[in-house]
Amino acid sequence: MALPTPVEGALPAEARGRGRRRRLVWTPSQREALRACFERNPYPGFATREELAQAIGMPEPRIQIWFQNERSRQLSQHRRESRPWPGQRGPQEGRRKRTAVTRSQTALLLRAFQQDRFPGIATREELARETGLPESRIQIWFQNRRARHPGQGGGAPAHA
Incomplete structure (x- = not known):
């Protein structure tokens, strides 16, 4: 008698080839460059993110996500400290084409x-x-x- 095969949902994601992307670990020098750029402009355009990506050796989409996450962290911190969020964008840069x-x-x-x-x-x-x-x-x-x-x-x- 053959044993029933498990349904797809019962297999771990990795076994089905649907694993998540591995967590990215930033080096201290990369973090420093990201934070310095964030201080100048928390909403950098594509060209700035691309330039930063080249400088620190990371793909631009990971840079974009770091900025999104950092803005979220800053907003959360401002809320915890009950300070108003400045919310003003720096000089507008072009979007990704x-x-x-x-x-x-x-x-x-x-x-x-x-x-x-x-x-x-x-x-x-x-x-x-x-x-x-x-x-x-x-x-x-x-x-x-x-x-x-x-x-x-x-x-x-x-x-x-």
Whole structure:
């Protein structure tokens, strides 16, 4: 008699290839550069983030997330100390340019979406290699697709 196979949700995320991205550990010199830039402008534009990314050897999307997290930490600290949040942005810089996705890239992403609406980091990195798009843009594409087309495609979130 064959034993029943566990349902997908019963397997740990890592066993299904849907593991989370590993936590990034910043070096003291990277932290110092990030904080110095944050002091000058807590809302840096794409060009500044890209320049900082090159200087400290990290991808720009990780820099962007650090700034988002740091603004959140600062806001939380201001709330704990019951001080008003300045909330004023520094000099406005340009946003990231909209990523153009070709028909062939879209077709590849749609096929992947049909198979799994919640691809893990390994799948997203493979799609990034195949399409030539950054993994961070692949992740956003899937988030947007799920939001615009609920109930379409296969797979379920790893935590479901």
